[in-house]
Every structure is written in structure tokens, then in C-alpha cells.
Amino acid sequence: MTDSVGVSLLGAGNVGAAVLSALIKDTERNNQLVGTKLELRYVLVRDIKKHDKKFKDVNFTKNFNDVLNDEHTSIIVELMGGQVPAKEYIASLLKKGKHVVTANKDVMAQSGSELTDLAVKHGASIRYEASVGGGIPIIGPLSRDLLANEIFSISGIINGTTNYMLSLMFQEKMSYQNALLKAQQSGYAEPDPYNDVQGIDAAYKLAILCGLAFHVDVDPGSIFCQGISSIELKDLNYADELGYVIKLLARAELIDNKITCIVCPTLISKQEPLSKVDGVLNAIQLQGNLVGQVIFEGPGAGASATSSAILGDVIDAAKNIKYSFSNLNNAQLNKIEVSNSENFISRYYLRLNVVDESGVLAAISGIMSEHQISIASVIQTEADQESQTAQLVLITHEANRGKIDSAINSIKKEKKVDSVVNLLPIID
Amino acid sequence: MTDSVGVSLLGAGNVGAAVLSALIKDTERNNQLVGTKLELRYVLVRDIKKHDKKFKDVNFTKNFNDVLNDEHTSIIVELMGGQVPAKEYIASLLKKGKHVVTANKDVMAQSGSELTDLAVKHGASIRYEASVGGGIPIIGPLSRDLLANEIFSISGIINGTTNYMLSLMFQEKMSYQNALLKAQQSGYAEPDPYNDVQGIDAAYKLAILCGLAFHVDVDPGSIFCQGISSIELKDLNYADELGYVIKLLARAELIDNKITCIVCPTLISKQEPLSKVDGVLNAIQLQGNLVGQVIFEGPGAGASATSSAILGDVIDAAKNIKYSFSNLNNAQLNKIEVSNSENFISRYYLRLNVVDESGVLAAISGIMSEHQISIASVIQTEADQESQTAQLVLITHEANRGKIDSAINSIKKEKKVDSVVNLLPIID
Numbered sequence: 001m002t003d004s005v006g007v008s009l010l011g012a013g014n015v016g017a018a019v020l021s022a023l024i025k026d027t028e029r030n031n032q033l034v035g036t037k038l039e040l041r042y043v044l045v046r047d048i049k050k051h052d053k054k055f056k057d058v059n060f061t062k063n064f065n066d067v068l069n070d071e072h073t074s075i076i077v078e079l080m081g082g083q084v085p086a087k088e089y090i091a092s093l094l095k096k097g098k099h100v101v102t103a104n105k106d107v108m109a110q111s112g113s114e115l116t117d118l119a120v121k122h123g124a125s126i127r128y129e130a131s132v133g134g135g136i137p138i139i140g141p142l143s144r145d146l147l148a149n150e151i152f153s154i155s156g157i158i159n160g161t162t163n164y165m166l167s168l169m170f171q172e173k174m175s176y177q178n179a180l181l182k183a184q185q186s187g188y189a190e191p192d193p194y195n196d197v198q199g200i201d202a203a204y205k206l207a208i209l210c211g212l213a214f215h216v217d218v219d220p221g222s223i224f225c226q227g228i229s230s231i232e233l234k235d236l237n238y239a240d241e242l243g244y245v246i247k248l249l250a251r252a253e254l255i256d257n258k259i260t261c262i263v264c265p266t267l268i269s270k271q272e273p274l275s276k277v278d279g280v281l282n283a284i285q286l287q288g289n290l291v292g293q294v295i296f297e298g299p300g301a302g303a304s305a306t307s308s309a310i311l312g313d314v315i316d317a318a319k320n321i322k323y324s325f326s327n328l329n330n331a332q333l334n335k336i337e338v339s340n341s342e343n344f345i346s347r348y349y350l351r352l353n354v355v356d357e358s359g360v361l362a363a364i365s366g367i368m369s370e371h372q373i374s375i376a377s378v379i380q381t382e383a384d385q386e387s388q389t390a391q392l393v394l395i396t397h398e399a400n401r402g403k404i405d406s407a408i409n410s411i412k413k414e415k416k417v418d419s420v421v422n423l424l425p426i427i428d
Numbered sequence: 429m430t431d432s433v434g435v436s437l438l439g440a441g442n443v444g445a446a447v448l449s450a451l452i453k454d455t456e457r458n459n460q461l462v463g464t465k466l467e468l469r470y471v472l473v474r475d476i477k478k479h480d481k482k483f484k485d486v487n488f489t490k491n492f493n494d495v496l497n498d499e500h501t502s503i504i505v506e507l508m509g510g511q512v513p514a515k516e517y518i519a520s521l522l523k524k525g526k527h528v529v530t531a532n533k534d535v536m537a538q539s540g541s542e543l544t545d546l547a548v549k550h551g552a553s554i555r556y557e558a559s560v561g562g563g564i565p566i567i568g569p570l571s572r573d574l575l576a577n578e579i580f581s582i583s584g585i586i587n588g589t590t591n592y593m594l595s596l597m598f599q600e601k602m603s604y605q606n607a608l609l610k611a612q613q614s615g616y617a618e619p620d621p622y623n624d625v626q627g628i629d630a631a632y633k634l635a636i637l638c639g640l641a642f643h644v645d646v647d648p649g650s651i652f653c654q655g656i657s658s659i660e661l662k663d664l665n666y667a668d669e670l671g672y673v674i675k676l677l678a679r680a681e682l683i684d685n686k687i688t689c690i691v692c693p694t695l696i697s698k699q700e701p702l703s704k705v706d707g708v709l710n711a712i713q714l715q716g717n718l719v720g721q722v723i724f725e726g727p728g729a730g731a732s733a734t735s736s737a738i739l740g741d742v743i744d745a746a747k748n749i750k751y752s753f754s755n756l757n758n759a760q761l762n763k764i765e766v767s768n769s770e771n772f773i774s775r776y777y778l779r780l781n782v783v784d785e786s787g788v789l790a791a792i793s794g795i796m797s798e799h800q801i802s803i804a805s806v807i808q809t810e811a812d813q814e815s816q817t818a819q820l821v822l823i824t825h826e827a828n829r830g831k832i833d834s835a836i837n838s839i840k841k842e843k844k845v846d847s848v849v850n851l852l853p854i855i856d
Contacts, residue, residue, distance in 0.1 A: 022576065022718070135718065135719035135720065136719075137565070137722070139573075140565075140572055140573040141568060144565075144740060145557055145740045145741075145744075146565060146740060147461060148450065148454075148458070148461075148743055150457075214764050215764075218766055224772070231850065234819065235849075238779065238807055238819075239777065241807070246852065249855070255767075257764055258764065258766070258767035258771075259765070259766055259767060260766075260767045260768075260769060260772050261769075262853075265852050266853050266854070267854040269856045273704070276704075290563065290732050291726060291732075291737075292563065292726065292727045292733055294564055294725065295724075295725040296724055297723040298720065299719065299720045304718050305718065307718055312572060312574060312575050312576050313573075314576075316575070323548070336643075336644045336685055337685070343688060344652070349695050379666055379669065391666075395670065421658065422659065424694055424695055426696075427695065427696045427697060428699075
């Protein structure tokens with residue numbers, strides 16, 4: 001083994017280009033994280049001319065054998081999508097002991113355990129964090145951090161296109177057809193939206209999650225699957241009236257040692273966290289015997305978010321090649337200073353006990369103004385008869401903590417102020 | 429190396445007992461997951477008599493050297509807590525090339541990178557998923573799945589005790605003192621609550637997260653830290669009036685290559701997802717340059733949830749000993765059947781286009797009743813003048829899908845029904 005770890009890509013579409021850019025741009029950072037040099041070897045594309053102007057000094061090739069037979073390539077990122085020829089390519093690479101990273105939900109849903117067995121047999125590995133939930137870590141947590149749990153149920157909003165469309169229909173009072181058009185115009189739906197709107201994409205992803213959660217192969221074709229094309233604005237409005245939101249939900253439940261898998265538009269109570277997951281966001285909720293309920297939420301699609309998952313897998317695979325035991329935090333990157341909290345900029349909530357006299361607010365706002373802090377709103381209560389004090393609550397505009405602290409010092413000296421009770425930052 | 433992997437425990441308190449029970453009870457499952465036998469070796473305790481009645485056939489010892497010198501122990505779970513003697517014990521074990529799993533936030537916050545370096549140097553490893561967020565996978569995702577990201581910010585509700593107390597104060601209109609008392613009675617607060625209510629526990633956890641997110645050592649003692657003991661019910665009510673919720677928030681932000689770390693009660697807008705995290709739940713929100721914003725939510729404390737994280741680490745360490753390359757899904761456990769969706773039990777939403785005649789509802793409810801499906805509520809709209817049809821929306825009580833499907837078949841034959849538009853399950 002040379003000291004560097006060679007990485008080749010199969011495919012350079014949207015996600016591929018994002019991965020390629022990051023590999024080129026973040027070379028030094030990635031090398032530090034891995035502990036050795038990540039070397040870009042080949043990129044398999046159909047049309048070299050389409051790419052070689054944008055990415056200079058990259059070895060593009062049209063010939064898969066250049067990748068397969070390159071002895072300096074240890075990790076291959078498969079981003080072609082679809083079954084053919086991706087599955088055969090992955091299998092040939094694993095047989096050569098290569099480490100594969102893929103975003104291919106189609107292949108992993110239908111042949112995941114076959115390919116994993118092949119990897120184990122040949123001392124190779126296959127990673128597929130990007131195949132479900134885009135950038136949300138879910139494959140890793142299910143297969144490592146939560147592995148001790150017996151999982152009872154999975155509920156997920158795992159198709160960004162349909163979630164975007166349903167959110168849009170309800171929020172903009174739009175028809176299904178117009179929402180689809182807008183999703184296509186915004187790049188959130190494919191020109192041929194069939195797999196997304198019919199729930200097939202979600203069924204693939206659910207099959208992958210079931211494999212990890214229940215340690216069982218689920219044929220994605222056997223999953224009960226109902227798309228969103230019959231949903232009208234009427235349904236969203238009736239649901240709203242009844243206290244629900246409609247989402248395309250993928251669910252698997254383990255009951256009496258049987259699992260039921262179902263993908264369909266579902267009325268979710270507005271009390272449930274999943275009802276609040278709007279737009280292209282994805283979220284996955286799991287129930288385990290030890291952990292109880294955990295939820296993962298984030299951007300479920302997009303080239304950048306997906307490249308986060310792929311590059312995470314690449315770095316993990318490379319670390320696994322470099323070290324026999326994976327340790328979590330053995331890279332010290334560029335020195336970052338830990339800053340003083342004086343520089344912390346925020347809006348603030350300030351509650352004072354003040355003497356019940358006229359001119360209190362004028363005095364306080366004078367002090368704030370001297371310290372260049374402007375006040376956004378005020379609550380002042382009637383005086384408490386017994387103590388003859390009142391509550392004064394101020395909300396400030398953004399200010400840095402240092403200035404706030406010196407203003408508070410002055411306020412404490414003001415004789416109309418009984419005490420400064422609380423100073424708390426605000427997040428809007 | 430023998431074919432089994434030996435595991436010893438340091439400590440058998442609440443969490444320790446949960447880990448021990450799971451190791452004993454789930455032996456076969458764990459062995460299948462690891463691919464070899466997980467063998468329980470020694471359990472270090474202060475008082476053997478306190479434990480050996482509850483756990484028979486377990487090798488309890490009061491002597492750390494029994495663990496340190498046991499050549500059959502490969503993985504050691506440290507659950508003693510506190511700095512002394514835990515840190516020295518961990519260091520001695522790592523020097524011997526042993527793999528350590530710990531829940532010790534105190535040690536990891538103050539000596540995390542020192543111990544990790546020691547592990548790397550001796551071909552050992554240290555895992556600490558349980559040190560932050562209880563059962564929520566966060567250490568793993570940050571250090572593997574999200575590793576390619578430059579993280580900009582961390583915001584977390586990472587202390588269950590204070591979150592429980594603040595939720596209780598607001599919901600039950602309770603004073604701080606009464607909420608603390610109730611938390612202590614329910615086991616959610618320690619008899620000495622200082623570290624929790626003063627934010628010190630959260631500062632330790634934030635320091636650990638910063639180490640992973642920013643690849644930098646943050647001294648937990650240097651973190652600006654304000655507890656919740658000054659928060660009165662008044663503050664929660666004023667915040668509510670202004671559209672906010674008060675949470676003890678731990679935050680770190682990277683600005684101009686400096687990080688600011690702060691733990692303090694914070695007003696969070698009710699629009700923000702973190703504002704909805706109540707009771708003993710924890711949640712951590714991260715912003716990365718590639719992934720955008722991701723959120724992890726779940727139970728942040730409790731013996732069972734914490735044991736989920738610890739056992740996940742133990743199994744991962746054992747797999748790492750057994751296989752040179754980690755593969756995600758190479759265990760086929762007991763056969764689970766994939767069930768037919770006919771058995772799927774749910775409440776249902778049913779929307780029909782019906783002819784505008786009297787007796788429609790009677791006809792439909794008659795059919796539902798014949799199929800033993802009871803109706804929970806009904807919406808019927810005025811007829812559309814042009815088409816002479818009306819909308820009928822039924823919400824059913826729980827029924828299985830098979831029965832619903834046969835009811836729908838009968839409904840379709842009913843001449844007063846123009847069409848069955850949508851049938852959707854409901855989650856409450």
C-alpha cells in the first residue's frame with residue numbers, strides 16, 4: 001500500500017460534480033481528516049467533452065476498466081444511479097477488494113444484502129449513507145449507534161419532491177398540477193416525476209431502512225405503495241379542519257415478529273413532530289426498545305447535502321484503510337481560537353425589578369442609549385402593592401454581550417432599579 | 429486472539445446495571461450482530477455484596493488490576509463517572525491496547541484529545557457516544573457521517589434535568605423550587621443538582637461536541653455558563669407573551685475563525701424547532717457548509733437510553749476487532765416475515781364524491797357498519813350546483829386495511845356514490 005488513498009468516481013452529474021468540486025477544493029482539509037493523502041484517480045463519464053473544460057487536470061475516462069484495473073484506486077464512488085450497469089460495476093469492484101461508496105437507492109434496495117455479503121467475502125466494504133435522507137445521517141446511526149436496539153417502528157418523510165409539493169399546495173392553495181409544475185421549474189421534481197409522486201422512490205428507501213433496522217431483506221416491489229397524484233387541495237383543507245396535515249409517509253412496523261411496510265399519503269396530527277416537517281426537508285422517526293423514540297431531520301435532497309453524506313463515507317472508508325481501529329477525533333485541523341463571550345452578538349431579554357416611580361423607563365432607556373443599545377419592545381407591569389416595585393421587561397435589538405454587560409453595570413447603580421433579575425439572549 | 433471478544437465493566441450503578449442486564453439477556457442477538465461471541469469477563473464494583481445477588485454467575489471484583497491484567501478482556505466499559513480514578517483507569521487500559529467505551533462526559537470534556545491520542549498511539553480506541561445526548565446518536569454522526577462538513581454552529585438542549593424543570597414550571601405554573609423538588613422526586617434531578625442547574629453538565633457536553641465539530645480543544649471551564657436558578661415563572665410567562673419559550677441552550681458558533689461557546693437560559697422563538705423540545709427530551713441542531721441544517725432529537729438521559737449508546741459502541745468495537753473493514757449490514761438475525769398490508773390497522777380518512785340525494789350518508793354508514801367499521805366523524809359539503817355532487821368525508825375508528833378495502837368495494841357499487849376519491853390512514 002502506498003501512503004495515499006486513491007479515489008475514483010463513476011458519474012459526474014449534479015451530485016458527482018459537487019463531490020468532485022469538494023474533493024478538489026478541500027484537498028488539504030480532507031487529507032488532514034484522513035491522516036493521509038486522498039488522491040483523485042479517474043472519473044468515469046459518458047461524454048468527456050462535457051466535463052473537461054469545467055474540471056481541468058481531472059482524468060476523465062469513458063472506459064470502466066480504467067477504474068476497475070487501476071491498482072492505485074482503493075475507494076470508488078458510484079453516482080450513476082439506476083440498476084444497469086451500476087450493480088454489475090459495484091459487484092466487480094467489490095470482488096477486487098475495493099471499497100465502494102454509493103448513493104444508489106435502487107441498487108441498495110434490491111441487492112443490498114447480496115452486495116454486502118460480497119464485500120465481506122472479499123475483504124471489501126460498501127457504504128451508502130447518501131441513499132436515504134440525503135445529508136441526514138441515518139444509515140450510520142441505524143447500523144452502528146442504534147444497533148443494540150430492537151427497532152419497533154420506522155416512520156419517515158423520505159421523499160423531498162412530494163413533501164415540497166404537498167406543502168406548496170396547502171400553503172399557496174395550489175392544485176396538484178400547478179404544484180408539480182412549480183416543483184419541476186424549481187428543480188425539485190424530475191421532468192419525469194413518476195418514481196417520486198407514485199411513492200416508488202420512498203419505497204426503495206424504506207426497504208433500505210428495513211434491512212438495517214430489522215435485519216431482513218424487504219423486496220421494495222412488495223411494499224404497499226400509494227402516491228400523491230390523487231390528493232387534491234380539498235383533502236389538505238379537510239385534513240386541516242380536522243387537525244391534521246397530509247404527508248407522504250413511509251412506515252414499517254414490527255408487530256408479532258412480522259413487519260408491515262406501507263408508503264402512502266397519511267393524515268398526521270398537528271401534535272406530532274413529523275407534521276411540522278415542510279418543504280424539501282426529510283425526517284425519520286425510529287422507535288427502539290432501549291432508546292425509545294429518536295428523530296432525525298434535515299435536507300433530504302440536493303447536490304450539496306448529498307455530497308455531505310458521500311464525502312463522509314469516503315473519508316470514513318479512507319480512515320478505515322489507514323487505521324486498523326477507527327478513532328473519532330484524532331485530527332487537529334487549523335487552529336481555531338475560542339473567543340470571549342463578550343463578542344457574542346444577540347438580541348437580549350432583560351428583566352428588572354424597579355421602584356414604582358415615574359421616570360424609571362426614561363432613566364433605563366437613557367442608559368441603554370448611552371451604550372448604543374436600542375430597545376425593541378417593553379413590558380411594564382402594575383406595581384406590587386406590598387413591595388412597591390414593578391417589573392420592567394426590555395427586549396433589545398442586536399447588541400454584543402460586552403456592551404450589554406456594561407449597560408447592566410450602569411443600570412445596577414441607578415437608584416430607581418431595585419434589582420437586575422435576568423439577562424437572557426434571544427433566538428428568533 | 430481467541431474467537432470470542434471479552435468485555436469488562438467498570439461500575440454497576442443505574443446505567444451499568446442496564447448494560448449488564450442487556451449483555452446477559454441479549455447474548456445470542458449480540459453475538460449474531462458481532463459475528464462472534466461477546467464474553468462478559470469482570471465487573472468492577474466497590475461493594476460486591478450489593479450486586480452478586482441480583483446478577484448471579486457474574487465475576488464481580490473490587491480490584492481494577494483484575495480487569496487491567498485480564499488478557500481475555502478486549503473491550504472495557506467505563507461507567508464510574510467523575511475524573512478520579514476514571515481517567516487514570518482509562519489511560520492505563522488504552523496503554524495496554526484495550527478498547528474503551530465510556531459515558532464519562534467529565535473525563536472526555538477535559539481530556540478527550542489526550543486520551544484519543546493515547547489510543548491511536550497504542551493501536552487502541554475510545555468511544556463515547558453515551559457522553560452527550562443519552563441515546564441520541566450524535567457523537568457518531570458528527571465524527572463520521574458529517575465529517576466532510578465545516579460546521580458553523582451547534583445549538584443544543586443537552587441537559588434533561590433543566591429542560592424537564594423549565595417545561596414543568598411553565599406547564600404547571602410552578603415555582604423553580606417546586607419544580608426542582610418534583611424533578612428530584614421523579615429521579616430526573618440528583619440530590620445535589622448543582623452541576624445540572626448551573627449549566628456545568630451542559631458545558632462539559634458542549635466542549636465534547638466542539639472537539640468533534642471544530643477539531644479544537646475547548647476547556648469546559650472557559651465556557652460562559654449561566655444556570656437556570658434565577659429563572660422565575662414570571663420570566664417564562666413574559667417570554668410566552670412575547671412569542672418565546674425559555675430553554676437552557678448550549679451554543680457554539682464559528683465566526684471569523686473564532687468560536688464562541690455559551691451555555692445559558694435562552695428565549696427561543698416558538699417558530700424554531702428547538703422551542704418544541706419539552707421535558708427530558710434533548711435535541712441538537714447543527715449547521716454545516718455542505719449539509720445545511722440537521723436536527724437530532726430523542727431521550728437525553730435514563731439508564732435504558734444511555735445503555736443503547738453504550739451497547740452500540742461495544743458492538744461496534746467488537747465488530748472492529750472481528751473484521752478489518754466495517755460493513756453495515758452483514759448480520760441476518762431471526763427470520764422476520766414481511767406481512768401483507770391487509771393487516772395494517774389504522775384510523776382512516778375517506779373522501780367520496782356523492783350524488784346530491786337524501787339518504788346517501790345512511791347508505792354509506794350502513795355499508796361501513798356491515799363491515800364492522802365504525803365512523804368517528806363526518807364532514808358533508810353543500811352540493812356543487814353544476815355537477816350535482818357533494819363531498820362526503822368520513823373519519824373511521826381503528827380498522828384493518830383488509831376490512832376497509834372490502835367496504836370500499838361495496839361503496840363503489842352503491843349508485844348514490846359517484847366516486848371514491850381518497851382513502852388515507854391517520855396518525856394521531
